[in-house]
Amino acid sequence: MRLMVLLVLSLLLAVVPATAQNVPSVGTPATLDVATWNIERFAQGGQPQFDNVLAVLQQADIDLWALQEVNDRFAFDDLVGDLGQGWAGTWTSGSGSIGYGFIYRTSVVNLLQATTILGDFSYEFASRPPLLLRANITLPDTTVSNVRFIDVHAKCCGDETSYNRRVAASAALKNYVDNLIAIDAPVLVMGDMNDELRSSIYNGQTSPYQNFRDDAEDYTFTTLALDIANVATYCSNVACTAGSTLDHVLVTRSLETSYEAGSTRRFDALLEEIPNYVNTTSDHLPVYARFDFMPLPTAGDDPTVPTNFALHAPFPNPFRDATTLTYDLPEAADIRLEVFDALGRRVATVAKGVRPAGTHDVQFEGNELGPGLYLVRLTAGTHTATRRLVHVP
8 A cells, every 4th residue: 555655656746847946036126127038939838838937937036027929828827827916917919829928016017008009010020019018117215107118029030021020110119119208208128129239130231220229319228238248048059058149128218327237137047947948948048137216326425436537448448349438427417428530520429318326338339440549538517538449450
């Protein structure tokens, strides 16, 4: 009899799926923490995939998730239900069959509206017109009203037709968000954009999202540093050491001052905590970012804030592909960070707009510059500083 009981128990244990139990927290109670994640045909990966995804959402301390490839409404509802009280979600399949949506913590994200947008561009968006969520954000020390979150799952693939559809979709999206910027609405765009930022996966053509990058006054890709470092968010091998940077976070100017510099990361810990992650859970890793809406500090409030205005020497210098420009602000200021050639002609505006007190790092790419000497100039109010910069072939 005892042998029979042991046999039954062993059989039961054998079918219990392994789940991730030690996913690290990457959020904090005082900040808005967001993430985007393509879960690769969620609901078709069976119970192991469901359990792994649930563990990540339960343990990562992210307040709002923009999800893609959640292809089954019932599985999405089960996921929200298993997260328990304090969580909610909104899901759509657009006009196609590949679902996407938001899951969020209701104590932080107070839903005002959820709707698809740009339906007239359904073809360009591969039958997945963006999903917009408008909400008030409630944090322990502040409330931010009418923040727009946009979940994008762009057309895939590296062929010319798909590329052209992404270009057209990006143009439509920028036109839509430009109108929101005109009324000073804070907008955060997240998703699987299925292309890179410096050049396209299609034959090295101009990135479909160059239109946003050209408008540095109004938009910032917080994922640009990942792209520059060739950090794959889409994994083409099981170790995710190869692939493409396809998953992005884009913020408008009214949110940029609240973005915690350097907080955008690929969720690398999942490769260790979830056995065989790429084969059991997704071929994309989540990308997360943090926003701190506390009042902007001044040098007198915080000893870590610089006491003097300064523009540091670029590093590396000379540089070939990209260099980092670092500057210090003792108080919040409306700044312009520009690059001029040896004849005094402006060749790039690297940053522009109000920035909080603190030390700021900005990536500057010189791929389109000829070799030679350039000047970097920082202007903030009555303060001006310059540095020499050398670009080599």
